[in-house]
Amino acid sequence: MSSSAKKMRYPVETTGLWGEAVRQRKPIVTNNYSAANPSRKGYPKGHVHIERHMNIPVFEKGKIVAVAGVGNKDDEYNESDVRQLCLHMDGMWATIRRWKDAEEQKLLRNYLSNIVNSMPSQLIAIDINDNITQWNTEAQINTGVTQEEALGQPLNKVLPDLEPIMQYVRSAINNETIQMVPKKRRIVADEERYEDIIIYPLTANSVNGAVIRIDDVTERVRLEKIMMQSEKMMSLGGIAAGMAHEINTPLACVIGFCHNMRKRIFADLPKNKKIAEECGVSLEQVRNYLRRRDVLSMLNTILEMGNRINTIVSNILGFSRINSGEFKEYDLAKLLDDMISLAANNYNSQENYDFRNIEIVREYEQLLPPVLCNGNELQQVFLNLLNNGAQAMAEKIYNTDHPRFICRLKKDEDMAIIEIEDNGTGMNKKTQKRIFEPFFTTKSADKGTGLGLSVSNFIVKDHHKGQMYVESEPDKWTRFTIKLPLVSRPQL
Numbered sequence: 001m002s003s004s005a006k007k008m009r010y011p012v013e014t015t016g017l018w019g020e021a022v023r024q025r026k027p028i029v030t031n032n033y034s035a036a037n038p039s040r041k042g043y044p045k046g047h048v049h050i051e052r053h054m055n056i057p058v059f060e061k062g063k064i065v066a067v068a069g070v071g072n073k074d075d076e077y078n079e080s081d082v083r084q085l086c087l088h089m090d091g092m093w094a095t096i097r098r099w100k101d102a103e104e105q106k107l108l109r110n111y112l113s114n115i116v117n118s119m120p121s122q123l124i125a126i127d128i129n130d131n132i133t134q135w136n137t138e139a140q141i142n143t144g145v146t147q148e149e150a151l152g153q154p155l156n157k158v159l160p161d162l163e164p165i166m167q168y169v170r171s172a173i174n175n176e177t178i179q180m181v182p183k184k185r186r187i188v189a190d191e192e193r194y195e196d197i198i199i200y201p202l203t204a205n206s207v208n209g210a211v212i213r214i215d216d217v218t219e220r221v222r223l224e225k226i227m228m229q230s231e232k233m234m235s236l237g238g239i240a241a242g243m244a245h246e247i248n249t250p251l252a253c254v255i256g257f258c259h260n261m262r263k264r265i266f267a268d269l270p271k272n273k274k275i276a277e278e279c280g281v282s283l284e285q286v287r288n289y290l291r292r293r294d295v296l297s298m299l300n301t302i303l304e305m306g307n308r309i310n311t312i313v314s315n316i317l318g319f320s321r322i323n324s325g326e327f328k329e330y331d332l333a334k335l336l337d338d339m340i341s342l343a344a345n346n347y348n349s350q351e352n353y354d355f356r357n358i359e360i361v362r363e364y365e366q367l368l369p370p371v372l373c374n375g376n377e378l379q380q381v382f383l384n385l386l387n388n389g390a391q392a393m394a395e396k397i398y399n400t401d402h403p404r405f406i407c408r409l410k411k412d413e414d415m416a417i418i419e420i421e422d423n424g425t426g427m428n429k430k431t432q433k434r435i436f437e438p439f440f441t442t443k444s445a446d447k448g449t450g451l452g453l454s455v456s457n458f459i460v461k462d463h464h465k466g467q468m469y470v471e472s473e474p475d476k477w478t479r480f481t482i483k484l485p486l487v488s489r490p491q492l
């Protein structure tokens, strides 16, 4: 046999003796090469002299895959030579075939693993003993475990988080059914993630195992939550707000009478004194009795609780249009200033923080046009923000600095911008993401309801077609920004 770097083509129809073995599909023996032979085409100049020649076709499944030839034996080629060469060539072809198969298998394996690795899902295959046999790139990225580290290892050792799903893997393999574990919750670096896990049984070639496919669906779950949240808002707007409205009147009665009771016992009114005397007791004796029987502190608690209900009710009312006042043109500076003084009064009566300690910096842009809005509702938003800010500042210990609100009013092209910034505790990213959810609070039950920001957000976005967002640096500051459209009247 000879080989050459030059690419050579010998079409069967025009090739001489070599072609004859193909054309006739059998070994061709030529013992006298120089004798006239119609199929002889001669050989190129410089070729060794040919005296005798024998070539054979090599078959694979009835197809000729090669032709082998030998030449110039001392004596004539016979049947036994043909048989020997055929045997020899079959052996050689089998070896070549094995190489080719191995090569093809390698290509196929590469091809498959390319597909597996380009999948956006984590794909993990395990055998019957739960040892990992496949670990794609996505799995590598998501777990930080490389393929080398994972392959051959028990799955629960590499990913202990998956322990709870092993029962589904068992069931997938034993029952040969696909198992699904939707929205499995996992904490990664302090953050909640959700994954859909699907387990496919593998039973090819009687080797049992399973393929586990994991898809991160955190974004989808988040969107679902937002949808549910707005549903919640809608129902709050409908049912709860109606109820809140109904609660308002009796509550006002409870709070009002409590105030009166306190006044009629503890205020130094001439009428109190007079009537006590008419009853044959001194006012001091009555007061003393009521104090010693804790009636005074009960009265105070009723008032405190009543005020808390009041806050919840007025927040819930914000989710509805009941009681919501009307859209008019308002001067934002006045709305905000009114609320700042109101908040100051509110806080003075509460022990845990004193508004007088808070510096208020106003950065109001001049010539701000009046804004079409619902003054009542917007003031409720401002109050919620001031309330939160004051609480956050009360919780921080100041060494060199002191508590400070910076209130800004400005405008860009078609939006009025209100910023309320405090230098309190601030909040981390995780909290920032959730603050607009109804009932989300980081405060104890007596300090927070988790409604303030959700209702504020609802008022700004839903009622005013505006925007509201938060920025914050933990331990340093928090800034709420509200943008209200200046031009068109919001859709009602």
Ligand SMILES: Nc1ncnc2c1ncn2[C@@H]1O[C@H](COP(=O)(O)OP(=O)(O)O)[C@@H](O)[C@H]1O
Binding pocket: 384, 388, 389, 392, 422, 424, 425, 426, 427, 431, 435, 440, 441, 442, 443, 447, 448, 449, 450, 451, 452, 453, 454, 478
């Ligand atoms: N100015 C602020 N500084 C730090 N955290 C804040 C601030 N405003 C709001 N938060 C966080 O947002 C949460 C939700 O606020 P909110 O809806 O008003 O409910 P609540 O005040 O009743 O907890 C609070 O519990 C708090 O963790």
Ligand SMILES: [Mg+2]
Binding pocket: 384, 387, 388, 448, 450, 451, 452, 453
């Ligand atoms: Mg609040």
